[in-house]
Amino acid sequence: LRGGRASRSSQAVAAYRAMLERPSTPGGDAGAQARMTRGMRPAGGEKLREHLVVRTRFFDGQVLAAIAAGITQVVILGAGYDDRPLRFAAPRVRFFELDQASTQAGKRRRLQRIGGDLGSIALVAADFRTDDAARALASAGHDASAASLFVCEGLLVYLDEAANVTLLRQLRDCAAPASRLAASLAIHPDGEDSEQVKASANAIRRNAASEPWLTILPASGQRELVARAGWEILEEGPQLRGMLCVVAGPA
Numbered sequence: 221l222r223g224g225r226a227s228r229s230s231q232a233v234a235a236y237r238a239m240l241e242r243p244s245t246p247g248g249d250a251g252a253q254a255r256m257t258r259g260m261r262p263a264g265g266e267k268l269r270e271h272l273v274v275r276t277r278f279f280d281g282q283v284l285a286a287i288a289a290g291i292t293q294v295v296i297l298g299a300g301y302d303d304r305p306l307r308f309a310a311p312r313v314r315f316f317e318l319d320q321a322s323t324q325a326g327k328r329r330r331l332q333r334i335g336g337d338l339g340s341i342a343l344v345a346a347d348f349r350t351d352d353a354a355r356a357l358a359s360a361g362h363d364a365s366a367a368s369l370f371v372c373e374g375l376l377v378y379l380d381e382a383a384n385v386t387l388l389r390q391l392r393d394c395a396a397p398a399s400r401l402a403a404s405l406a407i408h409p410d411g412e413d414s415e416q417v418k419a420s421a422n423a424i425r426r427n428a429a430s431e432p433w434l435t436i437l438p439a440s441g442q443r444e445l446v447a448r449a450g451w452e453i454l455e456e457g458p459q460l461r462g463m464l465c466v467v468a469g470p471a
């Protein structure tokens with residue numbers, strides 16, 4: 221994110237997500253996303269909306285599956301205005317949310333305004349281009365010896381390839397054996413030029429100047445990047461026009 225403002229793209233996706241029918245845990249707050257995003261402008265593009273429906277279902281399912289499997293740490297990278305710590309609140313489960321300081325400050329204000337329980341959420345300011353995510357997590361009380369679910373939804377496209385590998389390696393460094401990484405990856409058809417694909421995509425994006433897309437690869441390139449960072453893909457989720465979702469475990 222350039223310019224020190226709260227992320228606009230995270231507001232647009234969260235405001236759109238507030239319009240979707242979604243599950244919640246018995247003690248969770250199913251209305252939190254709508255209250256948190258009051259006044260925000262929802263994402264408007266048809267393709268993005270289609271992606272959001274599919275990827276929201278995928279990531280909601282991953283969080284619920286992790287909680288059902290006994291994982292007690294859910295780490296959301298580039299969390300923006302994600303409501304999952306409130307929607308999926310569960311006994312003994314701690315949520316860690318990492319994002320840039322400006323977005324975290326806006327998120328904290330909104331959570332306080334809607335009376336969100338900040339006790340079970342660690343809001344951590346980190347810039348993945350310069351900060352070590354594992355170190356930031358440790359200082360927020362993350363236990364690297366216990367399994368975690370790491371969620372990278374709509375994030376990795378905003379980091380360049382080197383920063384993608386660095387971040388995923390840092391997560392690998394604090395991932396106990398039963399941990400899982402759930403990530404959405406931006407892809408393009410084989411044979412197309414990645415630089416041209418990015419340039420054409422950014423040319424028509426509303427927030428491209430402040431939040432450019434930096435990593436779009438063929439699916440094989442994304443799989444190779446995940447492997448290079450020390451993760452083994454265990455399952456591939458939905459893949460549709462430009463997006464592949466994966467679940468990985470520590471290699």
Ligand SMILES: C[S@@+](CC[C@H](N)C(=O)[O-])C[C@H]1O[C@@H](n2cnc3c(N)ncnc32)[C@H](O)[C@@H]1O
Pocket residue numbers: 221227229230233234297298299300301302318319320323346347348349372373374375378379
């Ligand atoms: C499209 S939003 C997605 C937000 C959230 N994951 C969701 O799906 O609702 C991308 C998020 O990544 C964050 N982000 C982008 N670059 C980042 C960086 N270098 N360090 C930390 N967070 C970053 C933005 O601030 C923003 O909240």
